[in-house]
Amino acid sequence: MDYYKQFLVKPGSKVDLSKFDATAKDLCDDRKKAEKQTDALREEIQELQYQLYAERKRSLLVCLQGRDAAGKDGTIRHVFQAMNPQGCTVTSFKVPSTVEAEHDFLWRVHKVTPRKGHVAVFNRSHYEEVLVQRVHNMVPEDVWSKRYDQINNFEQLLVANQTHILKFYLHIDPEEQLDRFKKRLESPAKNWKISHADYSERPYWDEYTKAFEDALSKCSTENAPWFIIPGNRKWFRDFVVASILVQALKSFDMKFPEPTVDMDEIRKLYHAEVKKEKNGK
Amino acid sequence: MDYYKQFLVKPGSKVDLSKFDATAKDLCDDRKKAEKQTDALREEIQELQYQLYAERKRSLLVCLQGRDAAGKDGTIRHVFQAMNPQGCTVTSFKVPSTVEAEHDFLWRVHKVTPRKGHVAVFNRSHYEEVLVQRVHNMVPEDVWSKRYDQINNFEQLLVANQTHILKFYLHIDPEEQLDRFKKRLESPAKNWKISHADYSERPYWDEYTKAFEDALSKCSTENAPWFIIPGNRKWFRDFVVASILVQALKSFDMKFPEPTVDMDEIRKLYHAEVKKEKNGK
Numbered sequence: 001m002d003y004y005k006q007f008l009v010k011p012g013s014k015v016d017l018s019k020f021d022a023t024a025k026d027l028c029d030d031r032k033k034a035e036k037q038t039d040a041l042r043e044e045i046q047e048l049q050y051q052l053y054a055e056r057k058r059s060l061l062v063c064l065q066g067r068d069a070a071g072k073d074g075t076i077r078h079v080f081q082a083m084n085p086q087g088c089t090v091t092s093f094k095v096p097s098t099v100e101a102e103h104d105f106l107w108r109v110h111k112v113t114p115r116k117g118h119v120a121v122f123n124r125s126h127y128e129e130v131l132v133q134r135v136h137n138m139v140p141e142d143v144w145s146k147r148y149d150q151i152n153n154f155e156q157l158l159v160a161n162q163t164h165i166l167k168f169y170l171h172i173d174p175e176e177q178l179d180r181f182k183k184r185l186e187s188p189a190k191n192w193k194i195s196h197a198d199y200s201e202r203p204y205w206d207e208y209t210k211a212f213e214d215a216l217s218k219c220s221t222e223n224a225p226w227f228i229i230p231g232n233r234k235w236f237r238d239f240v241v242a243s244i245l246v247q248a249l250k251s252f253d254m255k256f257p258e259p260t261v262d263m264d265e266i267r268k269l270y271h272a273e274v275k276k277e278k279n280g281k
Numbered sequence: 282m283d284y285y286k287q288f289l290v291k292p293g294s295k296v297d298l299s300k301f302d303a304t305a306k307d308l309c310d311d312r313k314k315a316e317k318q319t320d321a322l323r324e325e326i327q328e329l330q331y332q333l334y335a336e337r338k339r340s341l342l343v344c345l346q347g348r349d350a351a352g353k354d355g356t357i358r359h360v361f362q363a364m365n366p367q368g369c370t371v372t373s374f375k376v377p378s379t380v381e382a383e384h385d386f387l388w389r390v391h392k393v394t395p396r397k398g399h400v401a402v403f404n405r406s407h408y409e410e411v412l413v414q415r416v417h418n419m420v421p422e423d424v425w426s427k428r429y430d431q432i433n434n435f436e437q438l439l440v441a442n443q444t445h446i447l448k449f450y451l452h453i454d455p456e457e458q459l460d461r462f463k464k465r466l467e468s469p470a471k472n473w474k475i476s477h478a479d480y481s482e483r484p485y486w487d488e489y490t491k492a493f494e495d496a497l498s499k500c501s502t503e504n505a506p507w508f509i510i511p512g513n514r515k516w517f518r519d520f521v522v523a524s525i526l527v528q529a530l531k532s533f534d535m536k537f538p539e540p541t542v543d544m545d546e547i548r549k550l551y552h553a554e555v556k557k558e559k560n561g562k
Contacts (some may be wrong), residue, residue, distance in 0.1 A: 054473055076367050085364060086357050086371040086404065123367065178554055185551060191540040192335055199550040259472040269480040270466060273459055 009220035024230035042082035056117035066170030165224035290501035305511035322523035323363035340395035347451030446505035
């Protein structure tokens, strides 16, 4: 199956999240098989990241968005842990610091975009500024409504510098969210993750839906597409994200770079060294 | 075996690298068993890193130093890839940029020290400034000779802020280095890693040895110790680094933090939500 196409938000289309099945049982119901495939995909991700790193010609930016408990942390742990941390940086965007808040909303984001050969994963991202800030009226509408264009322009700047962008919206049901909160309540190793915000945001479910729909509709572009990932079943979510990631990385058609030195000269140096070593013994 | 003690540079001792066996066959010669143990250690590292991340009370800084082809990249790939990139950042220190060179030598290092709950791995580090800069007389002796104290003071500042520091010197023989260069020459997927520097640095082998010995002797402190790792056999190197890492992380005696909210209140909120969900259906 072409997962990239299947879950892509077609640029220019208008997203209605009520039409997206967060479970997607009909697409896949074989957990064992999917988990095995995800393992294989992780190996591929490792290989492909090594090529990206060696090639040093392009970079990859991955944005993860979703409601509380949608699985952003879990996706990072299960999919992106396959990557070598030497070429992969994860940034979690929290409430802006005083200094950050005194700049435009893309300032802190720009600083952590990936350099050539590197992968940057954003746990939440600049999209928060058209989500939480919009839902809670933290800035007036004439400010947040301009941000969609500002985001698109910013992303195209990155694209023009050989940054590939993939944006995943992890889609869950309110029932699934509540179920995950319950698990946090029950497990002592998860208690610390509970915050009041988990509950205080739930009355705004529909407002968030609207805000997500707008972000997905207005900011899915050919070179910086959004994907809507069925997030209710964690193993399927991981499988789909890993599949799209591999499909994208493969499409870059990467090659190991040519050596930057004259190989014949280096070979001569090598043989001279070997000779010296032998004589030294 | 207490690997931490075994490979620790005792604070105050004077290191003579010629007395350190880079192969250490007598310590371990069962590759299969060591690799299996390393796999288990990686699982432990994952668990312990999660606790460090959850606890958010301390951080860990790991410095990897060694000659060209000593295995810094390999150690990161084989040991630190076990970590969740969300809480682990790797910084490779290359030739300083113009701006970096216009500051003191610790400026660029300070910026990437780990925050609470995080791990920072340095691929090369501030120690380059008493290694390559000393060997090639890039700064006068009265500058580099002051740096040992400056480094110790800087590291103690981090330690005082609950940063644990582990520094690994990956120790290889000149023959092993040459052998690794050979493999880079032979493998098309490794060609790109070859640089002239690989060979131009070899005549300075002994000068580097002296510089490493001084750094190891002067800067191994109780809270920021150096370890000399037998690096000729990659699988043993990985096993030893992973062992020391686990031993250190365990000694922190970490606990999952208490929830920051009133759990009874949260439980009430949860039940109210469940009730609402049910009535809604």
